[in-house]
Amino acid sequence: MRYSLRQLEVFLAAARHQNISRAADDLAMSQSAASGALKQLESQFSVQLFDRVGKRLHLNELGAQLRPRAENLLAQARELEEALAGREVAGRLNIGATLTIGNYLAVRMIADFRRQYPATDVALSVANTENIAERVASFTLDMGLIEGELNHPDLETRHWRSDELQVFVAPSHPLAAKGLLDDSDLLAMQWILREPGSGTRQTFDRALRGILADIHIAMELQHTEAIKRAVEAGLGVGCLSRISLVEAFQRGSLVPLQVPGRDFRRQLNLIIHRRKFHSAALSQWLRLCEESWSDILPAQSSAT
The missing domain is CATH 3.40.190.10 (Periplasmic binding protein-like II)
Known part of the structure; x- marks a missing residue:
């Protein structure tokens, strides 16, 4: 194999942060090591994955095409590692939620999930619909729970609850x-x-x-x-x-x-990238979301 998983990690971190030094910090590497890994990946295949403007890195068309495949390959590699260690539902999930869902529903759901799968670490990011959708589309978040209406070519939207x-x-x-x-x-x-x-x-x-x-x-x-x-x-x-x-x-x-x-x-909705690899942890989280139903709402309605 002419590339390493570490090189792919550097490539994806650079795509997220658009800066090699911040990518290196994210991966606990030196800047020189991260820069060398990225340069080696590009030189091995005689390609350029980023347009470089000063210290900023912008994914070019080829880099954007390869990014989902690299994300999925790394996710599968991590799942294999967990399976080899005897932890089928484990690892880290990065969940996004809009404010109402994040503050009033998601925390309780995460607690339920952690009780069922204690080897899984769940991180919750709370922001508005536009921000969550952008981060799911860029693979920064594994999935999102949103309140807003959305029409994005790269994102699958599933009705969750009313x-x-x-x-x-x-x-x-x-x-x-x-x-x-x-x-x-x-x-x-x-x-x-x-x-x-x-x-x-x-x-x-x-x-x-x-x-x-x-x-x-x-x-x-x-x-x-x-x-x-x-x-x-x-x-x-x-x-x-x-x-x-x-x-x-x-x-x-x-x-x-x-x-x-x-x-x-x-409608409240689930969003996930159409090309996102569904690890065991993500699949179980989606199952929990689709099975959950809050009983905290009163019965009255102001709608006609």
Whole structure:
């Protein structure tokens, strides 16, 4: 064999970081050793895998074509190593999740998974839909759990479970005691919302189609808890997944508002690269995801 697995590791780390020194740090190598491994890989086959601009490395067309094959080859090699060591479901999984899923669902699922497969290390990254999709597409994450809608040629999207957004206010808000809201109420509100690019914002924008351009957005925040605190302080009206609001509604610090004329329902999805090798650990994690169903949501619905 004219290449080594270590050379492939350097190639993939350089593709992730676009910098050889950061790739070397990631692999606990010296910069000179990492640079030498990459140069040797290219020279052995008389190819160039990166376009070099200063210290930055950009995958060229050939490098981009080979990257999924290298990722899968290394994943299979690691699985073989675990099997030889007598650990069929082991190794490391890098899971991505959007904020609501990451903060309110994924941690419990990871705990269940670790109890079943203690030899597996699971790392969780929490970000918005766009960020998670980009990292799954680049093989930085093994898979993602997302709230947003996605159409990416390299990613397979699987429906996971249903969810619904909920409009809410502080108990002291003038609309807190009103039974049902109409469009005139929505237009009069000061909204505190998630940022563009998040799945929650995608659903909100779709639900308010037709009046969206006329609503008043007081604040855009990247964190669910920050939005809840701002609404509790009386700064405006929020709209988040009901998953994230159960405890606040139970203790009475926030109050749900019903909007029967608007549909806030959505789908939560699993995403995975179409060319991703499914190790035993990843296959079992996907099975757990597809079998899991949270029972924390109340039965009421604001959708028509």
